Amino acid sequence: MRRRSLLLAVPAGLLTLAGCGDEKSDKSKSEPSPESPESPGSGDAAKAKIVDGPVPEITEGTEFGEKPTVAKGSGRPSSDLAVKTVIGGEGGVVAKGDFLQADYLGQIWDTAKVFDNSYDRGAPAVFPIGVGRVIPGWDQGLVGKKIGSRVELAIPPALGYGEQGNPQAEIKGTDTLVFVVDIVDSFNGKSAAKGTEVAQDNIDLPKVGTNTDGKAPSIDVPEKDEPKKLVSNYVIEGEGEELKASDSVLVQYKGVLWDGGKEFDSSYKRGELAQFALSEVVKGWSQGLTGKKVGSRVLVVVPPDLGYGDQEKGEIPANSTLVFSVDIIAKM
Structure with a gap:
């Protein structure tokens, strides 16, 4: 495992880089971490x-x-x-x-x-x-x-x-x-994917907008049956290194329900990037982003068994198929 920076991993009582992200009970989105204690000086x-x-x-x-x-x-x-x-x-x-x-x-x-x-x-x-x-x-x-x-x-x-x-x-x-x-x-909150657009020619899958102006891309969900298996496709293919399952990432993302296309979460609306470890999010995210390149925009369609299953999570009904546009901004 890569040795962590001493600059960030400072002793208790100093200003530290605390981990961001949700508790394991709710992994589809990342929330701001608590304020760190004030450091001497x-x-x-x-x-x-x-x-x-x-x-x-x-x-x-x-x-x-x-x-x-x-x-x-x-x-x-x-x-x-x-x-x-x-x-x-x-x-x-x-x-x-x-x-x-x-x-x-x-x-x-x-x-x-x-x-x-x-x-x-x-x-x-x-x-x-x-x-x-x-x-x-x-x-x-x-x-x-x-x-x-x-x-x-x-x-x-x-x-x-x-x-x-x-x-x-x-x-x-x-x-x-x-x-x-x-x-x-x-x-920052206006950062976006950088790379080459990839054809979205499967009419059975959602189509994701390719704008890179810092605004949330559109996600158009087709009026078709949802896929039963995980989908992870490039919308924009970046030129950075491929993510490993053990990596932590900085992303922009937007999530909608397959059923009706209702948005349930968005880092764009909060105006800030999300930060998390791939090992600490729902399986659909960790499996869908592993192997993808930094700088990319990825369509991830998460079936219930790789998301929240039969649990209801806020605006997400039980047994929901989730659709995400994820911009991989950087590896942490």
């Missing part, structure tokens, strides 16, 4: 002064996307948050509340000891930014930066792991942290 985060240095030199791996080697800090670090854009990107601006996709390396100022990096894991991390779900130095230093940028941060203790530090990573409460962050992408 987070009350000062809004008032943090941002300066442009000092930050240590990047001595190797100087290109965007390359694992960097960073020198030990020279002299005393700033007591303010030091933020330097090493490579300026040309993409969109990262906004508060976005899900940020980034590669990063973190080390300690005084010793240059690397305590975490995503490059060795072979995949960037994805997490909400600017909303108190990661350490305050990241929330302060990365909002407003452009996609494609490499940013170096020197984060004082109050904006990092606080007075208790992070014993798991051998970070003391007095340590200034140095991060190099490559901003790969960002996602």
Whole structure:
């Protein structure tokens, strides 16, 4: 199993990236997770002064996307948050509340000891930014930066792991942290699939709209008998990696009933992306999305035995066949 980021898996009492998604009794939709406890120093985060240095030199791996080697800090670090854009990107601006996709390396100022990096894991991390779900130095230093940028941060203790530090990573409460962050992408409630449209020529199946303007696609259910087996077809085929059953994903989705086409759930209406593990949703979702590519829009038709069976769930009657349009925005 891939080792989880220390940036996100911080000790109790700090701002953590809590798991999103519903309880196992109701898996078809994802709800916002509870508010995380306030971290030490987070009350000062809004008032943090941002300066442009000092930050240590990047001595190797100087290109965007390359694992960097960073020198030990020279002299005393700033007591303010030091933020330097090493490579300026040309993409969109990262906004508060976005899900940020980034590669990063973190080390300690005084010793240059690397305590975490995503490059060795072979995949960037994805997490909400600017909303108190990661350490305050990241929330302060990365909002407003452009996609494609490499940013170096020197984060004082109050904006990092606080007075208790992070014993798991051998970070003391007095340590200034140095991060190099490559901003790969960002996602929000307007994000959509990116790829090639696939013909929907089976007249016995629902037809899903192919708009990618951030609005919910249409789902036209035919006046025919519902399929008895799971259906999982590309509407738009992306170019990302194929999902594994053990993966967690970030998606946009809309769900309607086969019988009558009534909408019962939509991330578009909430204006926010849904986040969940494929192992923790109804079998129709986990089986239907496993093997599909990131960036895709997928039609998933879930028969009752792979959905809620004979249980009634809110606006979903018992023994319902469910129809979903799912945009796979990113792998978490």
